[in-house]
Amino acid sequence: MSDLTGRTALVTGATAGIGRAVALQLGARGADVIVHGRDPGRGAEVVGEIARRGGTARFVAADLTDAGEVAQLAADAGEVDILVNNAGIYDFTSTPGTSAESFDRHVAINTRAPFLLVGALAPGMAKRGRGAIVNVTSTAATSAAPIGAAYGASKAAVELLTRSWATEFGADGVRVNGVSPGPVRTAGTAHVADLLGQANIRGQVGEPEEIAEVVLFLVDDRSSYINGTVVLANGGERSALPG
Template sequence: MSSHKDKVALVTGAARGLGLATATKFLDQGWRVAMLDILGDTLREAVTGLDQAGRVLVLEADVSDPIKVAAAVRQTQARFGRIDALVNNAGIAIFKPILEVTLEDWSRVMAVNLTGPFLMTQAVAPLMRDQGGGAIVNITSISGLRASTLRVAYGTSKAGLAHLTKQQAAELGEYGIRVNAIAPGPVDTAMAKAVHTPEIRADYHDHIPLNRYGLEAELANAICFLCGDQSGYITGQVIAVDGGFDSTGIGLPTLRGQRKNS
């Protein structure tokens, strides 16, 4: 097995948020990292802040464009010689009532959230196969496991990605390639802070056994675990990293109150 200083991760959607947190975690563990994002200026600014120029490759690309995906994988191989882990994190969300979602909205969400991970994996898997194996982590969502309002395109794309994960695991396992998915629940990202009102946050807390939002660093920990040697017999899994949100039905606030008063 390669030591961490030899290992290479390719992280999409790496300019900010969970992608940046994951890339940072890999770097902290001694990996070299190819960071890919469509937001080139934001990505370059983030990489400058990391101060890891010799161990980072900047890739500006749209994951739904097969030509740019192939070029990005070639650049990564040329720079680092291998790819041990692929994190398919790039994604977009268009939140609208179902009857207001246009075909253009639907098509773009599917292209990035579902076709993107398909294309990235198709491009990276032959390299992993030839080098003896690797690990792929797809970032789906709790919205792919539980339906909610305003998410007809986003939730459906993430549900598709959860099943794509299982298909990839079933067919790539013989090459030593493991494929798993993380399904984040409510996470305290900059976007959540901007759009989740106190009322929305209270609603989420009411249905999360741990009674709080997750942290990007906690999700990055799970992703890096699934890419590492300690998870060597785990594949084909969709793991909800959500504070228990997916496991819980209605009535949690009332039950908490009864417990406190008993």
């Protein structure tokens, strides 16, 4: 079992889906969890659930489309040992059907917010000689599709940033990795999750808890020799296997 006692973890987009599952896992393993989201009610529910399981947590609200609020989130978080950049949005629209506002929103939340948070929090980790950052990306970053180009591009940028940050901060004890989920059953994907799940070798959709287990491993000392890697958790792509 992982023991994260004494470590502080910031999880963005932690009030639902994968982020919520990650926050609950980290709290159960002893981390002091900072639950980020926009809805105080949902944030209070996650904080309460962590407390019921014997952990400690607090909620911090921030709109990640606002660079100033991202900076304030980092300031409110203070010194963190673990950063999980999970928050994200997705509009599976065609390129002509994607407005400039939608494109900018994808980049602001999916790419710029992680960039700003790492820029604000990783130097402190490096100064202390220890830290773990996990970026939740997507198989859309590497699998071309006729829709969702803005989403895929924003996540592809995060995968490049993951490798860059691993190089930039790795010598100072900060490990930076990613996890790339395939279709996962969340509130936003419930209506199409089972259909999407048929595209992988398992023939079923993933659950948020399965992705959270990968994140937990990547922030734990058990993965101390892993840095600059994006772990695929997608059930196995049919096109990636022979036959």
